[in-house]
Amino acid sequence: MINIKEHFKLSALYTFFATFPALLQLIVYPVIEGETRLGAEDFGYLAIVEVIISLVFTISVFGTGNGLARLYYDNRDDKQSYNRLVSTVLSGIISRGLLLTGIFFVFAPFIGNIFNQPALQDFSNYGPWTAISGLNRAVIFMAVVLYRNEKKLIYFIIISLLSGLLRSGFQIAGVLFYDLSFKGYVYGTAVGGGIVALGIIIFIYSTCGIQNKRSINSELYPFSRPLFFSELIFWGLLFADRFFLLGNPEQLGIYDNALKFAMGIQLVIQGLSASVQPEIFRFLKEGLDKRHDEIKRLSSLLLAESIVIMALAIVPVMLFIFIFYETSLQLSAGIVAILFVRYIFRVQYVIFSWPLMFTKKTIWFFILNSFVLIINLAINWILTPRIGYYGAITAFMVSSFFQVLILFIIQQRVIPIKWNYKKMMYFPISIIAVASLLEIIKVVYNINAFVISFLLTAFIIFGLAAVYKNELSGVLKTSWKRLFLKYK
Numbered sequence: 001m002i003n004i005k006e007h008f009k010l011s012a013l014y015t016f017f018a019t020f021p022a023l024l025q026l027i028v029y030p031v032i033e034g035e036t037r038l039g040a041e042d043f044g045y046l047a048i049v050e051v052i053i054s055l056v057f058t059i060s061v062f063g064t065g066n067g068l069a070r071l072y073y074d075n076r077d078d079k080q081s082y083n084r085l086v087s088t089v090l091s092g093i094i095s096r097g098l099l100l101t102g103i104f105f106v107f108a109p110f111i112g113n114i115f116n117q118p119a120l121q122d123f124s125n126y127g128p129w130t131a132i133s134g135l136n137r138a139v140i141f142m143a144v145v146l147y148r149n150e151k152k153l154i155y156f157i158i159i160s161l162l163s164g165l166l167r168s169g170f171q172i173a174g175v176l177f178y179d180l181s182f183k184g185y186v187y188g189t190a191v192g193g194g195i196v197a198l199g200i201i202i203f204i205y206s207t208c209g210i211q212n213k214r215s216i217n218s219e220l221y222p223f224s225r226p227l228f229f230s231e232l233i234f235w236g237l238l239f240a241d242r243f244f245l246l247g248n249p250e251q252l253g254i255y256d257n258a259l260k261f262a263m264g265i266q267l268v269i270q271g272l273s274a275s276v277q278p279e280i281f282r283f284l285k286e287g288l289d290k291r292h293d294e295i296k297r298l299s300s301l302l303l304a305e306s307i308v309i310m311a312l313a314i315v316p317v318m319l320f321i322f323i324f325y326e327t328s329l330q331l332s333a334g335i336v337a338i339l340f341v342r343y344i345f346r347v348q349y350v351i352f353s354w355p356l357m358f359t360k361k362t363i364w365f366f367i368l369n370s371f372v373l374i375i376n377l378a379i380n381w382i383l384t385p386r387i388g389y390y391g392a393i394t395a396f397m398v399s400s401f402f403q404v405l406i407l408f409i410i411q412q413r414v415i416p417i418k419w420n421y422k423k424m425m426y427f428p429i430s431i432i433a434v435a436s437l438l439e440i441i442k443v444v445y446n447i448n449a450f451v452i453s454f455l456l457t458a459f460i461i462f463g464l465a466a467v468y469k470n471e472l473s474g475v476l477k478t479s480w481k482r483l484f485l486k487y488k
Contacts, residue, residue, distance in 0.1 A: 021164030022264040028168045029260065030324035032175040032185065039327045040257075044249030045119055045182040047256035049130055051239040053189075056134025058235050060097040061141060063227030063362075064089045086146060087211040090204055093142055095212075097135025104131040117249065119182070126183045129190040136193030143200045148278065159196065167192035230365030233373045237399060240377055241392030244384035250328060255389035257325075258332035261317045262339040269306050269343060273350050276302045284358045288415060299351045300423045304468055306347045307428065310340045311460040314453050334442075334449040337456050338393055341435040344428045345400035351424070352407045355415035364410050372403040390443075397436065401429075427467045434459050 032038050038046075104111065105128045112123030140163050147155040167189060174188025175181075245252040276298055283291035283298075314337050321333040356364055376399035383391030408425070411417070419425070435456050442452045 020160045021167060022267045024164045024168040025260065025264070026320065028171050029257070031172055033329060034326045037180065038175065038182065038185075040250040040253035040329050042182045043253035043257050043329060044246070044251075045117070045253075046185060047242050047252055047259075048115075048120060048246065049126070049182060049186055050256075051242050052127075052130045053134045053137065054235055054239060056097065056100050056131050057137045057141070058228070058231050059100060060093050060135050060138035061228075061231075062092065062096060062221075063224030063231060064092060064142070083208040084211050084213050086204060087208040088213050090139070090142060090201065090208075091210070091212040093138045094135070094201070097131070097138055101128055101131040101135065104128045115246075117246075122183075126186045129186050132190040133186065133193055136190065136197040139197040139200050140193065143204070146204075148275075151278070159200065162199075163193060163196045166195050224362075226362040226364075226366045230362070230369045233366070233369040236373050237369070237376050237396070237403075240373075241380055241384060241389075241395060244380045245389060245392060247385075248388070251388055254329060254332045255335070255392065257321075257329045258335045258339050261321075261336060262343065265310055265313065265340050265343050266346060268309050269347055269350070272302055272305055272309075273347075277354065280354050281358055284355065284415075288417070292417065295417060296419060300420060302351065303344075303347050303424065303428065304464065307344060307431065307460060307464060310343065311457050311464075314340055314457055315450065318450065318453060335389065335393070335439075337449070337453045338435055338439045341432055341456070342393070342397055342400065344432055345397075345404050348404045348424070348428060349400075349407060352404065352411045355411050355417070356407075359414055361414055364407075364414075368403065368406055368410065371406070372399045375399045375402060397432065401432075423467055427463055431456075431460055431463065 033043070104123075108124040108127045111127060112121040115121050115123075140159060143159050144156055147153075147159070170188035170192035171185050172188065174184035174186070174191070176184075178184050178187060242252060242256065245255060279298060280295060283295050288295070317340075318333040318336050321336070322330055325332075353365070356362065376395050379395035379398055380392060383394055385391070438452045438456055441447060442449060
């Protein structure tokens with residue numbers, strides 16, 4: 001049986017500290033934004049910087065983060081073998097990251113010519129620092145995956161706190177005291193993250209040794225290689241819209257500013273799934289026939305928790321943007337609701353992907369996401385130049401719907417699970433449909449964004465109460481019984 005109290009406790013801890021660096025960004029952005037500081041156009045350039053950093057991160061990791069999480073269960077009982085696995089994964093990440101840093105340094109003038117904007121063309125000054133930032137992020141990601149699976153919560157907390165505090169502090173210092181442009185932000189990101197990443201490298205190598213074993217790679221890369229290509233395609237799904245919007249840096253800045261908060265929701269989801277994924281893998285290892293109900297229940301809890309957090313965050317985030325931003329970036333508050341709920345698809349994708357990852361059938365991710373990327377690019381190409389960021393939002397919504405639907409079909413063929421369709425499919429998709437309809441009504445009839453967001457939040461809360469009424473009833477009965485016994 002699942003210990004619900006322990007689950008919520010671990011979920012809360014992992015989620016808070018996983019999202020702590022992103023929460024600090026809520027302080028950083030208003031500090032560096034303003035009439036005399038960075039404006040919407042600068043934030044548009046920062047959107048492209050994030051695209052580059054994320055690409056370096058994806059290539060540096062090369063799918064080995066999930067590889068480490070999966071192979072952990074095959075090597076955890078043999079300390080020597082486990083140390084070789086951890087050290088080999090880290091060595092591969094460092095090698096790929098340093099190679100990309102060198103390429104960025106040597107070919108910076110040619111890379112800069114890709115862009116039309118003079119600020120972005122100056123790639124020699126900021127480009128190599130984006131590569132360093134991506135490498136730092138990859139090392140930190142590898143460490144949190146490691147300590148999450150080892151259930152070393154203290155290590156997880158220390159890394160999250162340090163990476164958040166140092167990165168945010170140096171970002172503010174870089175903009176306000178070194179270079180009052182998006183480049184100062186880039187320099188601060190690289191330096192702050194670099195201090196944490198260097199500490200992680202020294203610690204892991206001192207405990208596991210400096211190793212890069214071919215035998216480990218021969219087991220690791222057949223698993224991680226399809227995941228890498230899938231994640232590379234997923235990078236395209238997440239960031240292709242920025243290039244379609246780059247012709248209008250101000251609109252890109254508005255869109256990306258709202259997405260930064262939405263990405264915070266994604267980090268919350270990652271934190272929640274981080275506490276659930278090891279248990280799901282453990283249940284699958286023990287056998288689906290024995291643990292079928294636990295897998296269903298834990299998955300539906302993850303989805304419900306994610307939806308609750310999305311719903312409760314929409315209006316506060318909108319208020320935050322209106323209160324603390326000065327420039328046209330305030331307009332980003334109007335699209336927060338629709339951007340938040342689209343990450344429901346992401347939670348479903350994560351849940352349906354776990355059985356495929358456990359069975360090491362990772363080639364399906366490459367095939368699926370290749371098809372989905374084509375859909376995304378086609379819709380972006382048709383709509384985004386015409387209707388701006390609503391074209392990008394439409395492209396993401398449509399492609400994500402097909403991504404989840406097809407993944408669900410594949411997952412059921414590989415490991416059939418009798419999901420509760422109302423909880424896992426019908427209700428989540430109804431939220432996205434209602435959010436899309438309300439967004440259209442808002443634009444057509446020029447209705448205040450707060451009114452639309454309150455309506456959407458109400459629909460989600462009442463819907464959750466109806467769909468999860470049995471679970472809520474059980475929790476309320478238990479709470480009432482404890483309260484009665486306490487004061488009896």
